[in-house]
Amino acid sequence: MDWTALGLSLRLGLVTVALLVPLSFLLARWLAFARFRGRGLVEALVALPLILPPTVVGFYLLTAFGRQSWFGRAFESLAGQPLVFSFEGLVLASLLVNLPFAVQPMQNALAAIPRNVRDAARCCGLSPLGVIRRIELPLALPGIATAVVLTFAHTLGEFGVVLMVGGSIPGETRTIAIAIYDRVQAFDEHGAGIMALVLLVLSVAALWITNAMARRMSRHT
Amino acid sequence: MIHRNDGQWSLRLVLLACLSCCVVATSAEIPGASPSAPVTAAAPLVAAASDLKFALGEIVEQFRRETGIAARVSLGSSGNFARQIEQGAPFEIFLSADEAYVRRLFDAGLTRDDGSVYAIGRLVFFVPTGSPLDPDPRLASLRRRLDGGQPGRFAIANPEHAPYGRAARQVLQALGLWNAVRPQLVIGENVAQAAQFASDGNTEGGLIAHSLALAPELGRRGRFVLVPDELHEPLRQRMVLLRNASPAAVRLYDFMHAPASRAVFERYGFALPLD
Numbered sequence: 449m450d451w452t453a454l455g456l457s458l459r460l461g462l463v464t465v466a467l468l469v470p471l472s473f474l475l476a477r478w479l480a481f482a483r484f485r486g487r488g489l490v491e492a493l494v495a496l497p498l499i500l501p502p503t504v505v506g507f508y509l510l511t512a513f514g515r516q517s518w519f520g521r522a523f524e525s526l527a528g529q530p531l532v533f534s535f536e537g538l539v540l541a542s543l544l545v546n547l548p549f550a551v552q553p554m555q556n557a558l559a560a561i562p563r564n565v566r567d568a569a570r571c572c573g574l575s576p577l578g579v580i581r582r583i584e585l586p587l588a589l590p591g592i593a594t595a596v597v598l599t600f601a602h603t604l605g606e607f608g609v610v611l612m613v614g615g616s617i618p619g620e621t622r623t624i625a626i627a628i629y630d631r632v633q634a635f636d637e638h639g640a641g642i643m644a645l646v647l648l649v650l651s652v653a654a655l656w657i658t659n660a661m662a663r664r665m666s667r668h669t
Numbered sequence: 670m671i672h673r674n675d676g677q678w679s680l681r682l683v684l685l686a687c688l689s690c691c692v693v694a695t696s697a698e699i700p701g702a703s704p705s706a707p708v709t710a711a712a713p714l715v716a717a718a719s720d721l722k723f724a725l726g727e728i729v730e731q732f733r734r735e736t737g738i739a740a741r742v743s744l745g746s747s748g749n750f751a752r753q754i755e756q757g758a759p760f761e762i763f764l765s766a767d768e769a770y771v772r773r774l775f776d777a778g779l780t781r782d783d784g785s786v787y788a789i790g791r792l793v794f795f796v797p798t799g800s801p802l803d804p805d806p807r808l809a810s811l812r813r814r815l816d817g818g819q820p821g822r823f824a825i826a827n828p829e830h831a832p833y834g835r836a837a838r839q840v841l842q843a844l845g846l847w848n849a850v851r852p853q854l855v856i857g858e859n860v861a862q863a864a865q866f867a868s869d870g871n872t873e874g875g876l877i878a879h880s881l882a883l884a885p886e887l888g889r890r891g892r893f894v895l896v897p898d899e900l901h902e903p904l905r906q907r908m909v910l911l912r913n914a915s916p917a918a919v920r921l922y923d924f925m926h927a928p929a930s931r932a933v934f935e936r937y938g939f940a941l942p943l944d
Contacts, residue, residue, distance in 0.1 A: 514756045530757030615753045617714060617760075618741040630744070633861040634722055635868075635886040 449642050452619050453627035460535070460623060461603040464542045465596055472550035472595065477584070479551070480558035495552070497545045502608025509541050509613050533615040538623070541609045549598040557591025558584060590662040597658040601651050713918035714759060715742045716750040718766035718906065719861035720790055720833060720878035723886075724937035725764070728930045729921075736924075738917050746859035748830025754779060754911065761918035764908040764925075766790060766860070766878075767832035771907040784909030787925055788939035791879040791898060792836050795864070797891035800873045804894040808844055814873070815849040824855045824866035824875030832904055833860035837876035839901035867891075879938035905942070 479491060497505060513520045513531045523531040531537045561584060569579050585592070607625040614621035616630060624647055631640035717725050722744055729740045743750075743760070751770035754760055755777060763780075764787065765771050775783045794811075796804045801821070803810040814820045825841075826834030834856070841847040857863030860878045867875025868890040882893045910922050924930060931941055 510756065516756075520757070524757065529759065532756050533753060533758040615758045616743045616745065617758075618743070620759075622743070633719065633744075633859070633865055635865060635884075 449639065449646070450622075450624070450627040450631075453622050453624045454643070454646065456535075456619065456622065457604050457624040460538055460542060461600040463539050464546055464603045465600050467539070468543050468546055468550045468599055469592070469595055472547065473554055473592070476551045476554035476591075477558055477580075480555045495548045498548045502545070502606070503612060505541070505545055506609045506612025509537075509544075509609065513537065513540070513613075532613050533617060533621060535620055537613055538610060538621055541613050542603050542606065545606060545609055546599045546602055549602050550595045553591040553594035553598065554588055555591075557588035561587050590665045593661050593665065594658050597654050601654040604647060604650060711738060711917060713738070713740045713761045713915060713921050715740050715762045715764065715918075715921070716754070716758070716760040717742055717744050717764040718747045718750075718832070719744040719859040720766055720880045720906075721764055722861055722881060723884040724880055724933050724939070727933050728925060731929060731933075732921055732924050736920060738920065740921055744859075744861065746827065746831040746834075748832075749859070752830075759913065761911055761914040762908060762922055763911060764906065765832070766904060766906050767835075768905050768907045770832075771909045774909065774911070779912055781910040781912065781914060784907045785926070786905050786942040787908050788906045788934045789942060790833065790836075790904035790906055791938055791940065792833065792840060792876050792896045792901065792904070793879045793882045793893040794874065794896055795867045795877050795882050795887075795891055795893040796874040797868050797870050797872070799870060800891070802874045804874075804892050806894050806897055808840075808846060808896075811850070811874070812844070812846060815846065815853075820850075820853050821873035822855050822866075822871065823850055823853045824857060824863045824872045824877070826857045826860040826863040826877075828856075831857070831859050831863075833876075833878050834863070836901035836904055837863075840876060840896055843900045883936075883938045906939075 475494070479487065479494070510532060511517065513523070515521060515524070515530060515532075520531055527536070531540065565587075566579055566583060569583050570576075574582060604623075605625060606623070607629070610621065610623050610626055611629075614623070614626065616622045616626050622630070624643060628640050628643045628647070631637075631643065715725075715729075725742060725744075729742060733739045747765040747767060747770045750758075750760070750763060751765070751773055754763060754774055763771065763774065768786070771780070771784050774780050794804050794806070794808055796802045796810075801810075802814060811820075811823065825837035828834040828838040838847065841850055855863075855866050855872055855875075857866055861881060863875055864877040864881045864887060866872050867877050868887050870890075874891075876896065877893075879895065881887055908922070908925065910919060914922070935941060
């Protein structure tokens, strides 16, 4: 059992959730409430990682953030280390591929809030921030919880992109999914089996908890 | 609004969860964020061709016992590592399965010097238990099977970026089997994956590294025979220190030239370069 790899995956999942969910909430809010030309295009771009092969995402990340790109060079001169093949690079990749998993549940939850409820709240003197805090956040809670769990679970399972931009460096970019692949190649079926089981149990638990939470919360609101 | 308290309660719960996520994330980030400065100093980062899987494991363990320094090893195909190093991967030592990739990095100015040949690899014809093939040096049983019309799958490493895959292609070409065997090939991303394909019983055999076939994990899954090395370009395996190598990495690099390490390479079926 590669505890370093599991720890790294959990850390990557937590960092991704902590950064992505708040940002995605704002994006989801904009997509749910604003009416503008090109909204369909923005929604399509958000959903893109769902259908794009991970190798395509990985290839573009390598091209965009590698040493050959101005962005990669700028990052390297600022941070003193290259962005690809680092934990920070994985975080960036993870933010991009998880965008639909975070945005879509929250957007659906927000879009389901009747317009007159928000209008009434404004009429009753709530500030725009107050509307978010007292009306939108509580009503969108099941969506937010789904976004958190889906993003976290999907990060644990991400393989293709990590393989391409990660480089399987122990403690830095060797996530649990990559470690399982390495174990299989090292003819260590026992080790691979244990890690696969851990990941399976974590994933089932994550989905089970979200469903239970979503049910309970939709009963309450 | 009837269950107002419940709603607020779960809101607080989720906010709390988010907050603790942030706290855990940032606190856990600190060792990773400062690019593991103390870890790197103590634990050299090694990129190694995957035919070294078992031999290098022993050498690194011996090195740890003698010096207390634990190296971090990534295994993969030499071509992929060369590409990753060009892209800025933070490896300190690169053990390639051939010379060309080391040359390329040397020419690009990414290495300390042009490195040294540490071992010469050999290819074996591996046949898993239960396969209709028989291991023989010139692949006669494979030829008969291909002529017979009902051949099964055959595993090699990727000839595009894995040196053992390139050697395997050269062998099959030299024996005039390449065109016939091509539709049957399963391509491993590196030679360890090819060895896994060749040994797990889903293929009828494969051309893999001698060093892997000699490991007990593989040896008990089938039989193998050395392929004559005049059928392919020599797999002269070169290693090199990269620009950012730490003193600990230099020590490990020197350790790999020591008689104890050379004995391990020899035990895993490598020929040693004449110095």
